[in-house]
Amino acid sequence: MRWLVTGGCGFIGSHFVELLLTREQVELVLNLDALTYAGTPRNVAFAGTDPRYRFVRGDIVQRDLVEGLLERYRPHFLVNFAAESHVDRSIGNSAPFLHTNVLGTESLLRAWLSRPGRRFLQVSTDEVYGSIAPPSRAAENASLLPGNPYSASKAAADLLVQSYNRTYGMDVVITRSCNNLGARQHPEKLIPRMVTLAIAGRSLPVFGDGLHVREWLDVKDHCRALFLAATRGRAGSVYNIGSGQERSNLHLVECLLDLLGKPASLISFIQDRPGHDRRYALDSTLIRKELGWEPTESLETSLPVAVRWNVEHLDWWSVEGYPDPS
Numbered sequence: 001m002r003w004l005v006t007g008g009c010g011f012i013g014s015h016f017v018e019l020l021l022t023r024e025q026v027e028l029v030l031n032l033d034a035l036t037y038a039g040t041p042r043n044v045a046f047a048g049t050d051p052r053y054r055f056v057r058g059d060i061v062q063r064d065l066v067e068g069l070l071e072r073y074r075p076h077f078l079v080n081f082a083a084e085s086h087v088d089r090s091i092g093n094s095a096p097f098l099h100t101n102v103l104g105t106e107s108l109l110r111a112w113l114s115r116p117g118r119r120f121l122q123v124s125t126d127e128v129y130g131s132i133a134p135p136s137r138a139a140e141n142a143s144l145l146p147g148n149p150y151s152a153s154k155a156a157a158d159l160l161v162q163s164y165n166r167t168y169g170m171d172v173v174i175t176r177s178c179n180n181l182g183a184r185q186h187p188e189k190l191i192p193r194m195v196t197l198a199i200a201g202r203s204l205p206v207f208g209d210g211l212h213v214r215e216w217l218d219v220k221d222h223c224r225a226l227f228l229a230a231t232r233g234r235a236g237s238v239y240n241i242g243s244g245q246e247r248s249n250l251h252l253v254e255c256l257l258d259l260l261g262k263p264a265s266l267i268s269f270i271q272d273r274p275g276h277d278r279r280y281a282l283d284s285t286l287i288r289k290e291l292g293w294e295p296t297e298s299l300e301t302s303l304p305v306a307v308r309w310n311v312e313h314l315d316w317w318s319v320e321g322y323p324d325p326s
Contacts, residue, residue: 001076003029004070004075005017005031005078005081006033006060010038011043011184013082017044017053019227033056034057034082038086042316043184060104060107066107071114076118078120079226080122084153088188101156102153102156105122109164112164122161122172123226124175124177126242126281127147128146129143129280130147131277132280137283138280138283139283139286140239151277158176161174165236173239175226178217178242178280179216179217181219181299182218183306195260195307195311198260203267205269206253206268207270207271207272207276208269208271208272208273210253210267211250212277213247213280214279216299217243218243218295218297220296225287228287228291229291239290
């Protein structure tokens with residue numbers, strides 16, 4: 001097996017690279033990453049001198065670069081993690097999201113046409129379904145109703161991927177995951193951001209009433225699901241990857257403070273985010289029944305590990321110039 005992983009220096013991508021390098025049948029892991037603010041080589045330091053690992057710095061929109069890599073390394077699988085992924089940033093400026101998430105995906109798809117019969121895995125998000133009223137859960141055939149520029153760009157990419165399956169017969173699979181947690185997550189995300197602020201004794205800003213609900217999954221469980229989808233999933237399929245473990249943002253922040261021994265008085269409520277989806281919830285029956293995947297971790301086991309990693313790595317992003325998370 002030879003793999004091209006785009007965005008492999010980011011949070012989830014780096015964990016997937018790590019998983020691949022534990023598999024004896026993997027001959028090559030080629031990591032293509034532009035090293036934007038959310039990706040760092042420190043995330044893949046575990047690769048060390050493994051002769052199966054290669055890193056190339058570059059933008060997935062550079063089709064000549066991608067085509068050259070495909071010609072040289074001839075991968076059997078392409079797994080696309082490369083994405084701008086922070087909702088707040090997309091509200092402030094959606095252009096980078098269209099560049100990477102839409103045009104970048106199109107660039108990869110066009111290049112991948114030269115690899116007939118090889119698998120293209122698009123890593124997407126539960127946010128493309130929009131807000132889901134309880135007690136419903138979104139199945140893979142649910143309408144796409146993105147509520148912000150980030151999720152709209154991911155929905156557009158999903159539709160592009162599906163169009164290449166229908167138009168060109170390309171072997172594609174799309175996965176849509178709920179929120180992930182674990183080591184090496186960028187501090188703009190909720191868990192590392194709140195941990196960083198709490199340790200500094202600063203106010204923890206929570207949008208609106210804090211009762212927006214998210215589903216949480218350990219990043220390593222997510223990566224196991226991705227490997228199964230890539231190697232055993234049906235061509236043209238979409239697979240939801242969810243844990244069923246829902247928590248309100250407020251409850252999660254309270255749990256973080258409890259783990260850190262910090263008072264709940266640090267929580268402050270701020271004006272809600274524009275277009276803030278109230279609840280995400282996935283129906284993950286398909287991947288469980290068809291591919292036999294089940295999460296092995298719960299939020300109760302994963303959250304302390306994620307908190308501890310952030311406490312022990314407060315300087316992790318300082319070398320990347322990430323500003324004080326105030």
